[in-house]
Amino acid sequence: MSKELKVEIPCSLIGFLKMSGTSAVLCLYLFYGLMQEAETSIPNCIPRKTVKYQNGNIKTFMKHRLSNFSTLLVNEETGTLFVGARDAVLALDLEDISIEKASVYWFSSQDRQQDCIHRGKGKGEWENYILLLHKINDTNLYVCGTNAFHPACDYMVFNSTDAHLQGKAEDSKGKCPFEPTLKYASLLVDGELYSATSNNFLGTEPIIRRSLRNHLRTDFKTSWLNEPSFVHMDIVKESESNPDGDDDKMYVFFTETAVEFEFYDKPLVSRIARVCKGDLGGKRILQKRWTTFLKSRLVCSVPELNFQFNILQDVFLLKTAGWQETIFYGIFTQQWGRLDISSVCAYSMETIQEVFSKGNYKGPVTMEHSHVKWVVYGGEVPIPRPGACIDNFARSFGYNISLDLPDKILQFARDHPLMDNVVNPVGNWPVLLKRGSNYTRIVVERIVGLDKKAYNVMFIGTDNGYLHKGLNCNGEMFIVEERQLFRSPEPVQSLKLSSRKGLLYVGSPSQVVQVPVSLCHQYQHCLDCVLARDPYCAWSQASAACVPVAKQIGDMQNLIQSIKYGDVSKCPSLGT
Numbered sequence: 386m387s388k389e390l391k392v393e394i395p396c397s398l399i400g401f402l403k404m405s406g407t408s409a410v411l412c413l414y415l416f417y418g419l420m421q422e423a424e425t426s427i428p429n430c431i432p433r434k435t436v437k438y439q440n441g442n443i444k445t446f447m448k449h450r451l452s453n454f455s456t457l458l459v460n461e462e463t464g465t466l467f468v469g470a471r472d473a474v475l476a477l478d479l480e481d482i483s484i485e486k487a488s489v490y491w492f493s494s495q496d497r498q499q500d501c502i503h504r505g506k507g508k509g510e511w512e513n514y515i516l517l518l519h520k521i522n523d524t525n526l527y528v529c530g531t532n533a534f535h536p537a538c539d540y541m542v543f544n545s546t547d548a549h550l551q552g553k554a555e556d557s558k559g560k561c562p563f564e565p566t567l568k569y570a571s572l573l574v575d576g577e578l579y580s581a582t583s584n585n586f587l588g589t590e591p592i593i594r595r596s597l598r599n600h601l602r603t604d605f606k607t608s609w610l611n612e613p614s615f616v617h618m619d620i621v622k623e624s625e626s627n628p629d630g631d632d633d634k635m636y637v638f639f640t641e642t643a644v645e646f647e648f649y650d651k652p653l654v655s656r657i658a659r660v661c662k663g664d665l666g667g668k669r670i671l672q673k674r675w676t677t678f679l680k681s682r683l684v685c686s687v688p689e690l691n692f693q694f695n696i697l698q699d700v701f702l703l704k705t706a707g708w709q710e711t712i713f714y715g716i717f718t719q720q721w722g723r724l725d726i727s728s729v730c731a732y733s734m735e736t737i738q739e740v741f742s743k744g745n746y747k748g749p750v751t752m753e754h755s756h757v758k759w760v761v762y763g764g765e766v767p768i769p770r771p772g773a774c775i776d777n778f779a780r781s782f783g784y785n786i787s788l789d790l791p792d793k794i795l796q797f798a799r800d801h802p803l804m805d806n807v808v809n810p811v812g813n814w815p816v817l818l819k820r821g822s823n824y825t826r827i828v829v830e831r832i833v834g835l836d837k838k839a840y841n842v843m844f845i846g847t848d849n850g851y852l853h854k855g856l857n858c859n860g861e862m863f864i865v866e867e868r869q870l871f872r873s874p875e876p877v878q879s880l881k882l883s884s885r886k887g888l889l890y891v892g893s894p895s896q897v898v899q900v901p902v903s904l905c906h907q908y909q910h911c912l913d914c915v916l917a918r919d920p921y922c923a924w925s926q927a928s929a930a931c932v933p934v935a936k937q938i939g940d941m942q943n944l945i946q947s948i949k950y951g952d953v954s955k956c957p958s959l960g961t
């Protein structure tokens with residue numbers, strides 16, 4: 386049976402099997418069995434439903450001469466979606482993005498444009514692509530643009546009807562990329578800007594820096610950063626009710642050229658790195674440098690098929706009530722082999738902490754011909770642990786701030802930024818695998834189903850303008866639907882969620898669109914509604930309609946939902 390059944394397993398199959406009385410476990414077994422049997426067959430999720438472009442459910446923002454809507458910032462407090470475009474920042478209504486509240490144009494200056502022409506740059510390159518938008522407070526934003534290869538940042542003041550720049554443009558190397566096509570990451574926390582990008586025009590000085598207040602940066606060493614392509618940065622507030630008196634940490638995600646593997650071709654690896662918020666650098670060694678920079682390899686693979694998803698495309702941090710349950714979701718592709726497969730892997734805080742706070746370090750060993758090999762460091766590790774934040778243990782030695790740390794700890798931290806232990810994904814397997822789509826952006830929302838269980842719903846944008854809604858239930862992956870976002874194919878360049886509004890926002894080269902997290906009413910029958918296995922939707926017997934669960938009040942008894950099994954046995958039989 387298996388060979389005939391072929392590669393593509395509809396992910397909603399389990400629902401049908403359940404209908405016919407076969408157990409879901411059998412399907413799962415088949416699914417894995419198939420994979421192992423046929424080398425060429427690749428686990429793949431087919432969306433249960435494909436919705437072609439229809440403007441009824443999608444709101445669009447487009448404006449004459451405006452393009453490259455690459456940066457989005459959701460502000461739920463003021464009900465505003467801020468959009469960074471080419472030469473402009475827009476403030477749109479979060480409820481309906483076709484309504485523009487205010488806009489600011491910010492062109493690169495004449496002499497910058499002249500300079501660009503002298504450097505032989507063409508049109509489309511001497512513009513100011515707005516790439517960073519950060520909230521300082523409800524009235525002030527920090528904004529950065531490429532400014533014709535001369536990155537500049539400024540403060541923007543906004544009230545509900547007017548927006549303007551303060552004109553305090555400052556030189557902003559290492560905060561914002563020089564070119565709009567380069568990958569970067571940034572974060573603004575407590576008045577400090579954390580940014581990961583290139584520090585120079587040529588791109589030979591990659592940097593993770595902190596600016597605006599306590600300036601700090603990475604060392605310019607290939608052991609720290611080796612031709613990185615930055616993807617994401619986020620904070621985990623680990624200081625909150627922490628028994629060890631530990632600090633908050635910034636996690637940085639990127640792909641870089643590996644120093645630890647020896648292949649003929651330059652192998653790329655995905656990394657998770659972190660620094661501590663309270664880091665102030667060292668006194669003599671690592672002066673004005675991070676003393677807490679540590680990185681590890683982020684693994685996403687299917688060992689059975691020898692798939693190594695080594696190129697990271699995007700990362701989303703699923704925040705939870707307690708930081709311990711925080712989960713990072715990453716989208717990956719491969720450098721070699723099957724380039725048509727995208728995967729999603731999830732990483733728990735527990736694993737990440739284990740690696741950084743208990744793992745072994747890697748160290749350089751010089752071989753013949755002064756060739757350097759990175760191997761697990763077997764020597765003595767100084768105490769307190771190099772690269773650790775200042776915590777109660779460090780304080781017990783009298784080290785209250787990083788400036789107090791002795792030279793030997795700082796030296797070790799400087800020379801051993803890479804962990805030997807790797808960060809493996811939850812379940813040691815991807816949570817989603819998709820063939821034939823190139824995933825570009827992800828957001829995840831946790832939704833509690835009628836069964837009182839939490840489901841992490843993944844919304845993923847593709848490079849041809851689709852939005853996938855996927856889940857992983859106890860190892861079974863499925864895609865509820867794929868939805869076409871634009872009339873003609875364009876890449877999803879930015880994806881943001883407003884949980885409060887139940888809306889997703891998508892930026893692309895030519896437009897911004899808004900789409901609801903769920904469109905339950907598209908399911909017209911009980912069977913359809915329940916088989917969709919959409920955690921946002923349930924069949925209401927009272928109103929004989931597929932309804933959004935969140936909007937229901939009172940009697941939940943009358944609702945039918947079966948996310949895990951797609952069990953339609955409670956549905957009224959057809960024809961009644």
Ligand SMILES: *[C@@H]1O[C@H](CO)[C@@H](O)[C@H](O)[C@H]1NC(C)=O
Pocket residue numbers: 521522523524525
């Ligand atoms: C917002 O931030 C700006 C810039 O730091 C500051 O001048 C202003 O007073 C702040 N406003 C409020 C309401 O906190």
Ligand SMILES: *[C@@H]1O[C@H](CO)[C@@H](O)[C@H](O)[C@H]1NC(C)=O
Pocket residue numbers: 544545546547
């Ligand atoms: C917003 O700011 C503009 C210019 O500073 C001012 O004219 C306008 O009255 C302000 N609007 C509100 C609602 O505060």
Ligand SMILES: *[C@@H]1O[C@H](CO)[C@@H](O)[C@H](O)[C@H]1NC(C)=O
Pocket residue numbers: 783784785789
């Ligand atoms: C660290 O703090 C403790 C308690 O506040 C203090 O006694 C000690 O002198 C401080 N150490 C340094 C090096 O400043």
Ligand SMILES: *[C@@H]1O[C@H](CO)[C@@H](O)[C@H](O)[C@H]1NC(C)=O
Pocket residue numbers: 724725821822823848849
């Ligand atoms: C995905 O990317 C590959 C390589 O860049 C390209 O050949 C392919 O056409 C893309 N697929 C889709 C569906 O856009």
Ligand SMILES: *[C@@H]1O[C@H](CO)[C@@H](O)[C@H](O)[C@H]1NC(C)=O
Pocket residue numbers: 452453565566894895
């Ligand atoms: C900007 O948008 C235009 C079309 O809207 C696209 O052709 C161009 O590649 C974009 N530029 C960048 C740097 O993304």
